[in-house]
Amino acid sequence: MIAAGLTTSAGASALAEPFYQTDLRYFGSGRADSLASARHVAAKLFQPHCGLHLMLAERDGGGKDLMKALARHALRYDCRRMDWTAEQGNAAAVDFYRRLGADIVEDKIYYHFAGEALKAFAA
Numbered sequence: 001m002i003a004a005g006l007t008t009s010a011g012a013s014a015l016a017e018p019f020y021q022t023d024l025r026y027f028g029s030g031r032a033d034s035l036a037s038a039r040h041v042a043a044k045l046f047q048p049h050c051g052l053h054l055m056l057a058e059r060d061g062g063g064k065d066l067m068k069a070l071a072r073h074a075l076r077y078d079c080r081r082m083d084w085t086a087e088q089g090n091a092a093a094v095d096f097y098r099r100l101g102a103d104i105v106e107d108k109i110y111y112h113f114a115g116e117a118l119k120a121f122a123a
Contacts, residue, residue: 016041018069025062067100085110 020037074082083105086093098104113121 013038013041015069015073018066022062022066063096064100 016034016038019041020032020034023037024032026032071082084097086097088094094104
């Protein structure tokens with residue numbers, strides 16, 4: 001449902017609560033679990049890559065709250081900006097990020113190496 005990556009694992013526990021609150025809104029009290037959210041943050045949030053990659057299961061109040069928590073976390077660690085991507089054809093995501101007030105970076109093209117392509121390029 002939610003996946004993200006940041007360059008450091010410092011402060012992961014501080015982000016577990018916003019993830020739990022998002023899960024609580026999306027799944028309800030019968031399925032949301034604060035310990036599971038904490039495990040998810042510890043295991044999945046901080047990956048060995050740079051930048052921020054975020055997919056939200058929902059894009060209403062829970063998504064905004066989570067984005068705000070990530071922004072506060074970034075500022076706490078002296079980050080000067082927060083970057084992410086959205087598929088051009090995903091009108092709901094584009095609309096959500098516009099409602100947040102985020103700027104579209106028109107002059108950037110997103111590239112990546114992953115998996116076998118990353119290994120092949122590094123060889």
